[in-house]
Amino acid sequence: MDQTRLRELEDQCIQECAPPCAAHCPVHVDVRALTSAIATGDFQTAFKTLYKTVPFPEIIARTCNQPCQAACYRKSVGGDIQVAALELACIQRYDHLITKPMLLPQKDARVLIIGGGLSGLTAAFELVKKGYQVALYERENRLGGRLWSYNEDQLHGEVIHREIERIIDLGIEVHFNTELTPASVSSLQFDACYLGTGAGASNPFNLLTNPNHSLQVNTDTFQTSQANVFAGGSLLRPPSTIFSVSDGRRAAISIDRFLQNVSLTASRVNEGAYNTRLITNISKVDSVEIVPPAPTGYSVADAIAEANRCLQCDCMECVKVCEYLKHYGSYPRKYVREIYNNLSIIMRTRTSNKMINSCTLCGLCEEVCPTDLNMGVVNNEVRQTMVKTGKMPPSAHDFALRDMAFSNDARVALNLTADGSETCDYLFFPGCQLSASNPEYIPKLYQSLASVLPKLGVMLRCCGAPADWSGEQELFAQTMLEFKTQWLALGKPKLVLACTSCLRMFSTALPEIETLSAWQVFEAHTLFPASRQYSRSLAIHDPCTSRYVDKWQDAVRTGLDAMGITHHELEMSRDLTECCGYGGVAWLAHPELVQDILKRRASEDEADYLTYCVMCRDLLAGQGKPTLHLLDLIFGENLDQLARRKGPDYSQRHENRLRAKEKMIKLITGKEHPMTESYERYTLLLTPEMRVTLEERLILVEDVQKVIEFAETSGESFKNQQTGHTLAFFKPNLITYWVEFSREGDAWRVHNAYSHRMELEGRAS
Numbered sequence: 001m002d003q004t005r006l007r008e009l010e011d012q013c014i015q016e017c018a019p020p021c022a023a024h025c026p027v028h029v030d031v032r033a034l035t036s037a038i039a040t041g042d043f044q045t046a047f048k049t050l051y052k053t054v055p056f057p058e059i060i061a062r063t064c065n066q067p068c069q070a071a072c073y074r075k076s077v078g079g080d081i082q083v084a085a086l087e088l089a090c091i092q093r094y095d096h097l098i099t100k101p102m103l104l105p106q107k108d109a110r111v112l113i114i115g116g117g118l119s120g121l122t123a124a125f126e127l128v129k130k131g132y133q134v135a136l137y138e139r140e141n142r143l144g145g146r147l148w149s150y151n152e153d154q155l156h157g158e159v160i161h162r163e164i165e166r167i168i169d170l171g172i173e174v175h176f177n178t179e180l181t182p183a184s185v186s187s188l189q190f191d192a193c194y195l196g197t198g199a200g201a202s203n204p205f206n207l208l209t210n211p212n213h214s215l216q217v218n219t220d221t222f223q224t225s226q227a228n229v230f231a232g233g234s235l236l237r238p239p240s241t242i243f244s245v246s247d248g249r250r251a252a253i254s255i256d257r258f259l260q261n262v263s264l265t266a267s268r269v270n271e272g273a274y275n276t277r278l279i280t281n282i283s284k285v286d287s288v289e290i291v292p293p294a295p296t297g298y299s300v301a302d303a304i305a306e307a308n309r310c311l312q313c314d315c316m317e318c319v320k321v322c323e324y325l326k327h328y329g330s331y332p333r334k335y336v337r338e339i340y341n342n343l344s345i346i347m348r349t350r351t352s353n354k355m356i357n358s359c360t361l362c363g364l365c366e367e368v369c370p371t372d373l374n375m376g377v378v379n380n381e382v383r384q385t386m387v388k389t390g391k392m393p394p395s396a397h398d399f400a401l402r403d404m405a406f407s408n409d410a411r412v413a414l415n416l417t418a419d420g421s422e423t424c425d426y427l428f429f430p431g432c433q434l435s436a437s438n439p440e441y442i443p444k445l446y447q448s449l450a451s452v453l454p455k456l457g458v459m460l461r462c463c464g465a466p467a468d469w470s471g472e473q474e475l476f477a478q479t480m481l482e483f484k485t486q487w488l489a490l491g492k493p494k495l496v497l498a499c500t501s502c503l504r505m506f507s508t509a510l511p512e513i514e515t516l517s518a519w520q521v522f523e524a525h526t527l528f529p530a531s532r533q534y535s536r537s538l539a540i541h542d543p544c545t546s547r548y549v550d551k552w553q554d555a556v557r558t559g560l561d562a563m564g565i566t567h568h569e570l571e572m573s574r575d576l577t578e579c580c581g582y583g584g585v586a587w588l589a590h591p592e593l594v595q596d597i598l599k600r601r602a603s604e605d606e607a608d609y610l611t612y613c614v615m616c617r618d619l620l621a622g623q624g625k626p627t628l629h630l631l632d633l634i635f636g637e638n639l640d641q642l643a644r645r646k647g648p649d650y651s652q653r654h655e656n657r658l659r660a661k662e663k664m665i666k667l668i669t670g671k672e673h674p675m676t677e678s679y680e681r682y683t684l685l686l687t688p689e690m691r692v693t694l695e696e697r698l699i700l701v702e703d704v705q706k707v708i709e710f711a712e713t714s715g716e717s718f719k720n721q722q723t724g725h726t727l728a729f730f731k732p733n734l735i736t737y738w739v740e741f742s743r744e745g746d747a748w749r750v751h752n753a754y755s756h757r758m759e760l761e762g763r764a765s
Ligand code: SF4
Pocket: 012, 013, 014, 015, 315, 316, 317, 318, 319, 331, 332, 333, 368, 369, 370, 371, 372, 373
């Protein structure tokens, strides 16, 4: 993942794009900030917000044709926000706060402004602030141009005088009753000129008045074919006070650049009115009618009510549905920036590692994002880059990868065909977590499938998901290669899966393999038992890896109907389903966040849940949410109890995988296959509290047994003379495990255990 790719991803997130009101306003009044301040009764802040971009606030509030309103996302849900009336509400209360702007030290350059309408006055205002000497020529005996054509109720002459005088008082030299001609203009000293004369007025530049020459004005820079002459206002477009202000300001920027001899166009984006990319989802917004202003303007209460109708438009669609994005308090555009900075760090601590590893890679963000940005893909790609470049500490994913290695170890992995032949037509691949959680369901499920699928083999191992989630591309590729070699040797059987994470891995890495779900087989062959009973309607929690896998989702629902189970949908289901928190090693990187993810999901419906991923079931049930696996309904007894049972701890999961293998060997070959390792002879005495401690510290019972075996066989240990306890350590791979224990008859009582990744030099003697 390089800088260009990260920049593209950053740009894909539209959250920082302007709302349509500000984008369509040619001077970009921050309407969101204005309404947000008024909504809390803070008219003063609202006024300051307006004055920041509009030098004639009252003239504009009374005359603006409001392009902001035409674009407002509130339009179809009660009517557009009455922005100009709200602006007026601030001005009526706070325009006494206007202070003289800061002027830069005076420069030598002199700018001629021809025409005292709003665009000329704005150009004069902006240039005088920058320190230029500004001389304004007006053919009438008053400034304001077209402003005087408004009726007095809408725009009183007093307002025009007041707001214009404030500008002129900054030091603009004004010449009234002066129509410049080509002859008179040539006698004037100036470095640049702005033509704000309005349509139809004559202008003093030969080039521009030549009847054979149409007026050439660049509408981005306002520069004319005569380099030091600029033009704007209603000379270029239909009259509009706000566009006149915008033209005057943009032309002033160009004139300043021209006089400083720098590029007129560099880094000038989104000037004037433009179409924003920001999209705000209004599908759940209630319609609220416009609060109309009284003829004299809004009362405080009405202005507040109208301002409260503003949606404060933004995107945040992904953050609304993702606990992970919410947890870090920002949104993907900023996260991508943070990730980029994290990747660039060479020596210091990479503070974003935890954030990168806490995403569950569930893909819901892409489903809701208007631009399809998938932060799961981003985080996974970044993990891959960090692993490849040695920037990801191996300890970050060590536990998950060891768990995978255990499942694919010869002691646990299994390939068996039904009749002992070398090949099979179908291959049942239950996935390592189903074996780990419910080993007794593996032979039962196999038997049901085998009753309708000819030549069904079984393969017990892990699909490689932990390697993929950890960004360990090489390890993942190697795991897939091992699987493929065995699959080829088995005669390319169709894969019968019971876990959508396995499906995701195989369909991504080995799309040539045909897969189907156990539930589809049950559906096609009417294997679902009839008349199962559950006392309440079950809400279906689709696993996040089932997103877009309609066939699996449909088969589960058909199965529930066939079994007579009442069920209903969660609001976030099927393509919109949420992760339980297990995906993408988040459970390892950020267990507290996973608890929040689970709480959120569990609280979305009062009903008990039904799912078809065993990790979703175990995690939700562990959170106190009664949850059944589809297999509980098919094979289980006492469903109420099954829905409430806690999943096994990490050590029991290892044990269960071994048992699943024993059971399958027994079922298919009729042979016993007890599997013991030398360390298993060390029987442990563990209190329930000690089991919890081990679980929290990611220490397995077998890790403890290995330490004790090592201490007992090597004699390397420390003895505490006071307590009589023995302290010993063992380092099988990356991690060193320490255990404090004592002997009780034929067993060993564990008093404490912990682990670390430091290297110890020297040995106990
Ligand atoms: S959904 Fe999220 S990532 Fe997509 S544009 Fe909106 S804030 Fe950005």
